[in-house]
Amino acid sequence: MEKKIKKSIIIFSFISIFCGWLGVLIDMVLTEQPKGNSLGMLVWLVSPLITAVLIRIFMKDSLRSLGLNPNFKSNLKWYIISFLIFPLITIFILAIGVITKWVDISMFNFTDFTVTFLGTFVMYFIKNIFEELAWRGFLTERLIKLKCSDRKIYSIVAGVWLLWHVPYYLFFLSGNNINGSGIKLLFWPAITLGCWIVMFSELYRITRSIWPCVILHAVINSLVVINDYISIKVGKGILVSYDTGIISLVICICIGIFIRNYRIEKTIDQTKLFEYNT
Incomplete structure (x- = not known):
């Protein structure tokens, strides 16, 4: 069984990374597509989940083991925490920015921001179901079953997660080709994913559900709209960017x-x- 799990991890990782580049190739051929909604980007986004589901079916595992059970009864506080983590971080950072005069919030309108944020949140919530089912519900869960150390789980998931993101940062998001400036774009995303991985992994492990991670991920993505309502002093974003x-x-x-x-x-x-009761 252990060999099958290891094999499934290798297959999942290879196909997920390969299909991202397949998506890039598709977009190079089909050039007349809307930016950010291309067929290649769709292939990149859904291929890890499709691969995970097919592996589960082939191995005759229940799809419910992908972390689909919300487990609300024992995890309500973690749902609340997952939604509040980044708004509280953002408020804290904005306070620092205002005090140091690194951030100008004079254009901020709470009502407009809230409406825009909630609309964006719905879109990213749906998108991140695909991502969290793959990276937490499948890959993290597979590594837990192998009884890997925490450090090994973080390293493997972060590594594959980053490699899967490479086509996104170099092509789907920025439109850059692979050149000197394009490669530099990967440095900070690599640092960011490395810093996030413990939080995402542990949130999944403590709840045994992908849904708090979906919420956390959607909040992070949606808060990007705050950049339309504030101004950060040049050179200070590396310190006071919310994400x-x-x-x-x-x-x-x-x-x-x-x-x-x-x-x-x-x-x-x-x-x-348990020992006491027995």
Whole structure:
């Protein structure tokens, strides 16, 4: 069984990464397509999930083990936390930005921002179901079944997740070709995904559900609209960007470590209770 799981991980990783470049090739052939909604981008987005589902069917595993069960009863607080993490981080960073005069919020309109954010959130919520089913519901779950160490789980998922994102950052998002400036675009996304991975992985592990991760991911993506309502001083974005700034990334690492420690303590407590009852 262990060999089958390892083989499924290799197949999933290879096909997911390969199909991203297949999507790039499709868009190079079909040039008359709307930017951001191309057939190639669709192939890139859905191929990991389709691969995961087909592997599950082939191995005769239940699709429910992809983390589709919301587990609301025991995880309501984590749903709330997953929605609030980045709004609170953003408020904290904006406060720092205002105090240091690195951020100008004079154009901010709360009502307009909220309406735009909620509309964008619905779109990203649907999109991130595909992503979280693949990276948390399948890949992370497979590695947990192999009883990999936490560090190994983070490293493998972050590595494959980043390689899958490469076509997105170089072509689907930026429209760049692979050249010096294009390669540089990958440096900070790699740092960002590396800082996020503990938080996403542990949120899935503590809830055993993809849905808090879908919410967290959708909130992160949707908050990008805040850039239309604020102005960041040139050169300070690396510090006070809500999602990829150094302050935000450090906070994300701390949150991930906190959830991990909470999960471990909870597991120990449950083990002691089981031993006591037996």
